[in-house]
Amino acid sequence: MRKAPAVVAVVALAVLLAWLLYGWHPGVEQAAGHRPLVLAERPTGGDFRLHGADGPVALSRFRGKVVLLYFGYTWCPDICPTNLAIIALALRALEPAEREQVQVMFVSVDPQRDTPERLRDYAAYFHPDILGVTGSDAELAQAAALYGAAYRRSEQSDSAMGYIVDHSAYTYVVDPRGRLVATLEHATPSETLVATIRAHLPGKD
Amino acid sequence: MYHRAVILVLSVLAVMPVLAGEPAANIQVANPYVRAVPPGQPNSAAFMELTNPGEADRALIAASSAAAETVELHTHTMVDGMMQMRRVERIDLPAGETVTLAPGGLHVMLIGLTVPLAPGDRIALTLTFDEGSEEQVSAPVRAIAAVPMPHQHH
Numbered sequence: 001m002r003k004a005p006a007v008v009a010v011v012a013l014a015v016l017l018a019w020l021l022y023g024w025h026p027g028v029e030q031a032a033g034h035r036p037l038v039l040a041e042r043p044t045g046g047d048f049r050l051h052g053a054d055g056p057v058a059l060s061r062f063r064g065k066v067v068l069l070y071f072g073y074t075w076c077p078d079i080c081p082t083n084l085a086i087i088a089l090a091l092r093a094l095e096p097a098e099r100e101q102v103q104v105m106f107v108s109v110d111p112q113r114d115t116p117e118r119l120r121d122y123a124a125y126f127h128p129d130i131l132g133v134t135g136s137d138a139e140l141a142q143a144a145a146l147y148g149a150a151y152r153r154s155e156q157s158d159s160a161m162g163y164i165v166d167h168s169a170y171t172y173v174v175d176p177r178g179r180l181v182a183t184l185e186h187a188t189p190s191e192t193l194v195a196t197i198r199a200h201l202p203g204k205d
Numbered sequence: 206m207y208h209r210a211v212i213l214v215l216s217v218l219a220v221m222p223v224l225a226g227e228p229a230a231n232i233q234v235a236n237p238y239v240r241a242v243p244p245g246q247p248n249s250a251a252f253m254e255l256t257n258p259g260e261a262d263r264a265l266i267a268a269s270s271a272a273a274e275t276v277e278l279h280t281h282t283m284v285d286g287m288m289q290m291r292r293v294e295r296i297d298l299p300a301g302e303t304v305t306l307a308p309g310g311l312h313v314m315l316i317g318l319t320v321p322l323a324p325g326d327r328i329a330l331t332l333t334f335d336e337g338s339e340e341q342v343s344a345p346v347r348a349i350a351a352v353p354m355p356h357q358h359h
Contacts, residue, residue, distance in 0.1 A: 020285060077248040077315075079281065079288050081240065082308050085349040118245065125243030150287050159292040160275035160316045161248070166287040186288065187309065 009138035016141060020150050043148030045172075045180025050107060050133040050143060053120035057133055059143075060178060062103040066200050067174040068193070071149040073110035073165050074122045080106075081126075082187055083169060088127035090193035099129065101176075101201050107143060108134040109151040110165050147172045147180060175200040230259030232298060232334060237344035239272075239315070239328045240308075249322055250279075250312040251330060251344055254305050257298040264295040267333040274317030276330075281309055295335070324348045 047060045059067065068087060072080035087104055094102065106123050108114035111134045114122075119132025134140070144151060151167040169186035173196055182196050237253035257263050268276045278293050288309075296311055298304055306312050313330065322328070326346040333339050 074243075074246060075248055076290070077240070077242075077250045078290070078308050078312060081242065081349050121245055122243050150285065152287065154289070156292065159277055159279075161277075161292075161314075164290055166284070166289045168287050 005138060009141060012138070012145070013141050016145050043146060043180060043183075045174060045178070046146040047178065048139070048143035048146060050135040050139055051116050052131055052133045053116040057105075057131065059105070059174065062174075063178055064176045064202060065101050065103045066176060066197050066202075068102070068104045068197070069107060069147060069172040069174065070105070070170075071107045071109055071144060071147075071151060071167055072169070073108045073167070074114050074118060075110065075161070076165070076167075079167075079169050079186065083171065084123070084126040084130065086187060086190050087171065087193060088130070089190040090197065091127050091129060093190060093194050094197065098198065098201060102129075102197055104130040106130055106132045107140070107149075108132065109140055109144065109149075109167055110153075111135065111137070111140065148183070173197070173200065176202045230257070230261075231338070232257055232263060232265070232332075232340065234332070234340060234342050237330070237342050238347045239322060239344045241322050241324045241346050241348045242318070244321065247317055249273075249315045249318060250308075251315065251328070252306045252308065252312055253342070253344070254303055255296070255298055256303040257300055260300050262300050263298040264335040265298060265332055266295045266335050268313045268330055269333070270315060270328060270330045272318060272320050272322070272328045273315035274319060277314050277316060278311070279314045280311045298334075322346045 047058060049056055049058045051057065070083055070087065072083070084106060091099055091102065091104065104127070106119065108119055114134050116132065116134060119134060123130040123132035149168050149170065151165055153163050153165050155163045171184040171188060171193070172180060173182035173184065175181045181200055184192065184196065233256040235254040235256065237251060239251045240249045242249045255265060265278065268278065270276050278296055279290055280293050281288050281290050296304060324346050328344050328346060330342045330344055331339055332342060
Protein backbone atom coordinates (compact mmCIF):
# COMPACT_ATOMS: atom_id res chain seq x y z
CA MET A 1 0.00 0.00 0.00
CA ARG A 2 2.74 2.45 0.95
CA LYS A 3 4.70 1.64 -2.16
CA ALA A 4 2.06 2.96 -4.58
CA PRO A 5 2.72 6.68 -4.11
CA ALA A 6 6.47 6.09 -4.38
CA VAL A 7 5.99 4.14 -7.61
CA VAL A 8 3.76 6.88 -8.98
CA ALA A 9 6.36 9.48 -8.03
CA VAL A 10 9.14 7.52 -9.69
CA VAL A 11 7.09 7.07 -12.85
CA ALA A 12 6.14 10.75 -12.81
CA LEU A 13 9.78 11.72 -12.37
CA ALA A 14 10.82 9.35 -15.15
CA VAL A 15 8.22 10.87 -17.48
CA LEU A 16 9.34 14.34 -16.47
CA LEU A 17 12.97 13.45 -17.03
CA ALA A 18 12.20 11.92 -20.42
CA TRP A 19 10.25 15.03 -21.36
CA LEU A 20 13.08 17.28 -20.19
CA LEU A 21 15.70 15.31 -22.06
CA TYR A 22 13.84 14.91 -25.30
CA GLY A 23 11.09 17.44 -25.49
CA TRP A 24 12.13 20.61 -23.72
CA HIS A 25 14.26 23.08 -25.61
CA PRO A 26 13.84 26.59 -24.27
CA GLY A 27 15.37 29.08 -26.68
CA VAL A 28 17.23 26.43 -28.68
CA GLU A 29 17.09 26.18 -32.46
CA GLN A 30 15.17 23.06 -33.45
CA ALA A 31 16.81 20.64 -35.86
CA ALA A 32 14.10 20.42 -38.50
CA GLY A 33 11.99 17.29 -38.20
CA HIS A 34 13.91 15.81 -35.26
CA ARG A 35 12.24 17.20 -32.18
CA PRO A 36 8.64 17.90 -31.27
CA LEU A 37 7.57 21.53 -31.27
CA VAL A 38 8.15 23.23 -27.96
CA LEU A 39 4.81 25.02 -28.23
CA ALA A 40 2.87 21.79 -27.97
CA GLU A 41 4.40 21.09 -24.56
CA ARG A 42 4.32 24.46 -22.83
CA PRO A 43 3.92 24.18 -19.09
CA THR A 44 0.35 24.75 -18.01
CA GLY A 45 0.96 26.25 -14.60
CA GLY A 46 -1.53 25.32 -11.94
CA ASP A 47 -2.06 24.84 -8.25
CA PHE A 48 0.23 22.90 -5.96
CA ARG A 49 0.69 22.43 -2.24
CA LEU A 50 4.00 22.75 -0.41
CA HIS A 51 5.13 23.48 3.14
CA GLY A 52 6.37 26.66 4.80
CA ALA A 53 7.50 27.25 8.36
CA ASP A 54 3.91 28.05 9.35
CA GLY A 55 2.37 25.00 7.73
CA PRO A 56 1.04 23.85 4.36
CA VAL A 57 0.73 26.45 1.65
CA ALA A 58 -1.25 26.08 -1.55
CA LEU A 59 -0.44 28.39 -4.42
CA SER A 60 -4.17 29.07 -4.77
CA ARG A 61 -4.06 30.82 -1.39
CA PHE A 62 -2.61 33.75 -3.31
CA ARG A 63 -5.38 34.09 -5.89
CA GLY A 64 -5.95 37.76 -6.38
CA LYS A 65 -2.23 38.50 -6.23
CA VAL A 66 0.60 38.32 -8.68
CA VAL A 67 2.89 35.49 -7.61
CA LEU A 68 6.57 35.11 -8.49
CA LEU A 69 7.85 31.55 -8.19
CA TYR A 70 11.51 30.64 -8.06
CA PHE A 71 12.91 27.13 -7.66
CA GLY A 72 16.36 26.75 -6.09
CA TYR A 73 18.10 25.77 -2.87
CA THR A 74 19.98 27.57 -0.10
CA TRP A 75 23.33 25.80 -0.55
CA CYS A 76 23.53 27.39 -3.97
CA PRO A 77 26.20 30.11 -3.57
CA ASP A 78 25.59 32.21 -6.63
CA ILE A 79 22.59 31.63 -8.92
CA CYS A 80 19.87 31.62 -6.26
CA PRO A 81 21.17 34.57 -4.22
CA THR A 82 21.55 36.55 -7.43
CA ASN A 83 17.99 35.95 -8.54
CA LEU A 84 16.48 36.45 -5.09
CA ALA A 85 18.38 39.71 -4.65
CA ILE A 86 17.02 40.97 -7.96
CA ILE A 87 13.50 39.91 -6.98
CA ALA A 88 13.93 41.74 -3.67
CA LEU A 89 15.08 44.81 -5.56
CA ALA A 90 11.93 44.62 -7.67
CA LEU A 91 9.75 44.34 -4.56
CA ARG A 92 11.37 47.42 -3.09
CA ALA A 93 10.74 49.35 -6.30
CA LEU A 94 6.99 48.80 -6.03
CA GLU A 95 4.64 51.16 -4.25
CA PRO A 96 3.44 49.74 -0.90
CA ALA A 97 -0.06 49.31 -2.31
CA GLU A 98 1.35 47.38 -5.24
CA ARG A 99 3.60 45.26 -3.05
CA GLU A 100 0.63 44.10 -1.03
CA GLN A 101 -0.74 42.50 -4.18
CA VAL A 102 2.42 40.53 -4.88
CA GLN A 103 3.62 37.28 -3.33
CA VAL A 104 7.04 35.74 -3.88
CA MET A 105 7.59 32.03 -3.23
CA PHE A 106 11.05 30.50 -3.10
CA VAL A 107 10.67 26.76 -3.59
CA SER A 108 13.58 24.69 -2.40
CA VAL A 109 14.24 21.54 -4.40
CA ASP A 110 16.65 20.35 -1.69
CA PRO A 111 14.36 19.28 1.15
CA GLN A 112 17.11 17.18 2.66
CA ARG A 113 19.07 20.26 3.66
CA ASP A 114 16.41 22.99 3.47
CA THR A 115 13.83 22.68 6.22
CA PRO A 116 10.92 25.15 6.21
CA GLU A 117 12.49 26.97 9.16
CA ARG A 118 15.80 27.35 7.40
CA LEU A 119 13.99 28.59 4.31
CA ARG A 120 12.10 31.15 6.35
CA ASP A 121 15.35 32.67 7.67
CA TYR A 122 17.05 32.51 4.28
CA ALA A 123 14.17 34.10 2.37
CA ALA A 124 13.71 36.83 4.98
CA TYR A 125 17.30 37.94 4.46
CA PHE A 126 16.42 39.00 0.92
CA HIS A 127 13.01 40.45 1.71
CA PRO A 128 10.52 39.86 4.55
CA ASP A 129 7.73 39.21 2.06
CA ILE A 130 9.41 36.22 0.41
CA LEU A 131 7.89 32.92 1.46
CA GLY A 132 10.19 29.90 1.51
CA VAL A 133 8.60 26.51 0.95
CA THR A 134 9.59 22.95 0.24
CA GLY A 135 8.03 19.51 0.28
CA SER A 136 8.46 15.83 -0.37
CA ASP A 137 10.14 14.69 -3.57
CA ALA A 138 6.73 13.87 -5.04
CA GLU A 139 5.20 17.23 -4.10
CA LEU A 140 8.19 19.09 -5.52
CA ALA A 141 8.18 17.06 -8.71
CA GLN A 142 4.50 17.82 -9.22
CA ALA A 143 4.93 21.55 -8.67
CA ALA A 144 8.02 21.74 -10.85
CA ALA A 145 6.37 19.83 -13.68
CA LEU A 146 3.46 22.29 -13.78
CA TYR A 147 5.87 25.15 -14.41
CA GLY A 148 8.47 23.39 -16.52
CA ALA A 149 11.08 23.80 -13.80
CA ALA A 150 13.88 21.30 -14.06
CA TYR A 151 16.07 20.12 -11.25
CA ARG A 152 18.41 17.23 -10.68
CA ARG A 153 20.45 16.16 -7.69
CA SER A 154 24.03 15.40 -8.64
CA GLU A 155 26.48 13.72 -6.29
CA GLN A 156 29.87 15.41 -6.38
CA SER A 157 32.54 12.97 -5.30
CA ASP A 158 35.29 15.53 -5.87
CA SER A 159 33.78 18.41 -3.98
CA ALA A 160 33.14 19.29 -0.36
CA MET A 161 29.70 20.40 -1.53
CA GLY A 162 28.61 16.77 -1.25
CA TYR A 163 25.76 16.98 -3.69
CA ILE A 164 24.71 19.82 -5.91
CA VAL A 165 21.23 20.39 -7.25
CA ASP A 166 21.30 21.45 -10.87
CA HIS A 167 18.24 23.56 -11.58
CA SER A 168 16.68 25.79 -14.14
CA ALA A 169 16.82 29.35 -12.89
CA TYR A 170 13.64 30.87 -14.27
CA THR A 171 11.26 33.13 -12.39
CA TYR A 172 7.65 32.14 -13.09
CA VAL A 173 4.95 34.80 -12.96
CA VAL A 174 1.42 33.75 -12.01
CA ASP A 175 -1.41 36.23 -12.43
CA PRO A 176 -4.20 36.95 -9.92
CA ARG A 177 -6.35 34.28 -11.58
CA GLY A 178 -3.71 31.62 -11.08
CA ARG A 179 -2.52 31.49 -14.69
CA LEU A 180 1.15 31.16 -15.66
CA VAL A 181 1.71 34.32 -17.70
CA ALA A 182 5.49 34.69 -17.94
CA THR A 183 8.68 32.70 -17.57
CA LEU A 184 11.61 35.04 -17.03
CA GLU A 185 15.25 34.13 -17.58
CA HIS A 186 17.93 33.90 -14.91
CA ALA A 187 19.02 37.35 -13.72
CA THR A 188 16.27 39.20 -15.56
CA PRO A 189 16.77 42.82 -14.45
CA SER A 190 14.52 44.12 -11.70
CA GLU A 191 13.06 46.76 -14.03
CA THR A 192 11.67 44.00 -16.22
CA LEU A 193 10.29 42.18 -13.18
CA VAL A 194 8.58 45.36 -12.01
CA ALA A 195 7.07 46.00 -15.43
CA THR A 196 5.83 42.42 -15.69
CA ILE A 197 4.31 42.55 -12.22
CA ARG A 198 2.60 45.86 -12.91
CA ALA A 199 1.16 44.54 -16.16
CA HIS A 200 -0.67 41.82 -14.27
CA LEU A 201 -1.74 43.46 -11.03
CA PRO A 202 -5.43 43.02 -10.17
CA GLY A 203 -7.50 45.43 -12.18
CA LYS A 204 -5.13 45.31 -15.12
CA ASP A 205 -6.46 42.17 -16.80
CA MET B 206 92.37 31.00 -5.74
CA TYR B 207 89.82 29.99 -3.18
CA HIS B 208 88.25 33.45 -3.14
CA ARG B 209 87.95 33.52 -6.90
CA ALA B 210 86.27 30.12 -6.87
CA VAL B 211 83.76 31.36 -4.37
CA ILE B 212 83.09 34.51 -6.39
CA LEU B 213 82.72 32.44 -9.52
CA VAL B 214 80.26 30.06 -7.90
CA LEU B 215 78.29 32.91 -6.38
CA SER B 216 78.17 34.70 -9.72
CA VAL B 217 76.87 31.62 -11.44
CA LEU B 218 74.27 31.15 -8.76
CA ALA B 219 73.23 34.79 -9.07
CA VAL B 220 72.47 34.44 -12.75
CA MET B 221 70.82 31.03 -12.44
CA PRO B 222 67.27 32.42 -12.47
CA VAL B 223 67.97 34.12 -15.77
CA LEU B 224 69.60 31.01 -17.18
CA ALA B 225 66.62 28.94 -16.10
CA GLY B 226 64.35 30.90 -18.41
CA GLU B 227 61.90 33.78 -18.10
CA PRO B 228 60.97 34.30 -14.46
CA ALA B 229 57.29 33.61 -13.75
CA ALA B 230 55.44 36.92 -14.06
CA ASN B 231 53.01 37.57 -11.24
CA ILE B 232 49.34 37.16 -12.08
CA GLN B 233 47.54 40.43 -11.50
CA VAL B 234 44.40 40.27 -9.38
CA ALA B 235 41.88 43.08 -9.78
CA ASN B 236 38.50 43.90 -8.20
CA PRO B 237 38.27 40.90 -5.88
CA TYR B 238 35.18 40.60 -3.70
CA VAL B 239 33.33 38.02 -1.68
CA ARG B 240 29.54 37.76 -1.63
CA ALA B 241 27.75 38.56 1.62
CA VAL B 242 25.38 35.75 2.56
CA PRO B 243 22.32 35.25 4.74
CA PRO B 244 23.08 34.15 8.29
CA GLY B 245 23.39 30.38 8.44
CA GLN B 246 24.29 30.10 4.78
CA PRO B 247 27.25 27.75 4.68
CA ASN B 248 28.73 28.70 1.31
CA SER B 249 29.74 31.76 -0.62
CA ALA B 250 31.80 32.76 -3.63
CA ALA B 251 34.70 35.07 -4.42
CA PHE B 252 34.98 36.86 -7.74
CA MET B 253 37.86 38.76 -9.36
CA GLU B 254 39.71 39.52 -12.59
CA LEU B 255 42.95 37.64 -13.19
CA THR B 256 45.40 39.02 -15.74
CA ASN B 257 48.43 37.10 -16.97
CA PRO B 258 50.93 39.71 -18.20
CA GLY B 259 53.56 37.17 -19.14
CA GLU B 260 54.28 35.25 -22.30
CA ALA B 261 53.63 31.81 -20.91
CA ASP B 262 50.19 30.34 -20.29
CA ARG B 263 49.45 29.93 -16.63
CA ALA B 264 46.65 28.57 -14.48
CA LEU B 265 45.06 29.05 -11.10
CA ILE B 266 45.02 25.62 -9.50
CA ALA B 267 43.94 26.15 -5.91
CA ALA B 268 42.85 28.64 -3.32
CA SER B 269 42.53 28.69 0.43
CA SER B 270 41.19 30.90 3.17
CA ALA B 271 40.75 30.88 6.90
CA ALA B 272 37.18 32.03 6.24
CA ALA B 273 36.09 28.60 4.97
CA GLU B 274 36.80 24.96 5.71
CA THR B 275 37.25 24.17 2.04
CA VAL B 276 37.95 26.40 -0.93
CA GLU B 277 37.42 25.08 -4.45
CA LEU B 278 37.36 26.40 -7.98
CA HIS B 279 33.96 26.13 -9.67
CA THR B 280 32.18 27.14 -12.80
CA HIS B 281 28.62 27.20 -14.14
CA THR B 282 27.45 25.83 -17.44
CA MET B 283 23.94 25.66 -18.88
CA VAL B 284 23.07 22.06 -19.70
CA ASP B 285 19.62 20.74 -20.55
CA GLY B 286 18.14 24.07 -19.54
CA MET B 287 19.63 23.81 -16.06
CA MET B 288 22.44 25.76 -14.49
CA GLN B 289 25.09 23.23 -13.52
CA MET B 290 27.77 24.19 -11.06
CA ARG B 291 30.78 21.95 -11.06
CA ARG B 292 34.18 21.91 -9.47
CA VAL B 293 37.09 22.52 -11.85
CA GLU B 294 40.67 21.49 -11.22
CA ARG B 295 42.16 24.63 -12.75
CA ILE B 296 41.27 27.94 -14.27
CA ASP B 297 43.45 28.52 -17.32
CA LEU B 298 45.07 31.93 -17.61
CA PRO B 299 46.32 32.32 -21.20
CA ALA B 300 49.33 34.53 -21.79
CA GLY B 301 48.47 38.20 -22.11
CA GLU B 302 44.77 37.71 -21.27
CA THR B 303 42.38 38.61 -18.49
CA VAL B 304 40.04 35.95 -17.14
CA THR B 305 37.02 37.19 -15.21
CA LEU B 306 35.47 35.27 -12.33
CA ALA B 307 31.93 36.63 -12.13
CA PRO B 308 28.45 35.61 -10.94
CA GLY B 309 26.96 32.94 -13.15
CA GLY B 310 30.37 31.73 -14.29
CA LEU B 311 33.76 30.95 -12.82
CA HIS B 312 34.24 31.54 -9.13
CA VAL B 313 36.29 30.63 -6.11
CA MET B 314 33.87 28.81 -3.89
CA LEU B 315 34.03 29.05 -0.12
CA ILE B 316 32.49 25.91 1.37
CA GLY B 317 31.75 25.70 5.06
CA LEU B 318 32.13 29.30 6.13
CA THR B 319 33.93 29.68 9.44
CA VAL B 320 33.05 33.33 9.88
CA PRO B 321 29.92 35.35 9.10
CA LEU B 322 30.30 37.53 6.02
CA ALA B 323 29.04 41.05 6.54
CA PRO B 324 29.42 43.82 3.96
CA GLY B 325 32.55 45.78 4.79
CA ASP B 326 34.48 42.81 6.20
CA ARG B 327 37.69 41.84 4.44
CA ILE B 328 38.55 38.23 3.69
CA ALA B 329 42.09 37.00 3.11
CA LEU B 330 42.45 34.52 0.24
CA THR B 331 45.57 32.69 -0.88
CA LEU B 332 45.67 31.86 -4.59
CA THR B 333 48.00 29.09 -5.76
CA PHE B 334 49.21 29.01 -9.37
CA ASP B 335 50.45 26.24 -11.57
CA GLU B 336 54.16 26.76 -11.09
CA GLY B 337 53.77 26.81 -7.34
CA SER B 338 53.67 30.54 -6.67
CA GLU B 339 51.10 31.97 -4.28
CA GLU B 340 49.46 35.35 -4.02
CA GLN B 341 47.62 36.84 -1.10
CA VAL B 342 44.44 38.68 -1.89
CA SER B 343 42.37 40.81 0.47
CA ALA B 344 38.78 40.74 -0.77
CA PRO B 345 36.04 43.00 0.61
CA VAL B 346 32.65 41.48 1.36
CA ARG B 347 29.95 42.97 -0.82
CA ALA B 348 26.19 42.68 -0.60
CA ILE B 349 24.60 40.88 -3.52
CA ALA B 350 23.40 43.15 -6.34
CA ALA B 351 23.65 46.62 -4.85
CA VAL B 352 20.37 47.03 -3.07
CA PRO B 353 19.42 50.65 -2.46
CA MET B 354 18.76 51.40 1.18
CA PRO B 355 15.00 51.70 1.57
CA HIS B 356 13.95 55.00 3.13
CA GLN B 357 10.60 53.75 4.25
CA HIS B 358 9.97 50.86 6.55
CA HIS B 359 7.00 48.61 6.13
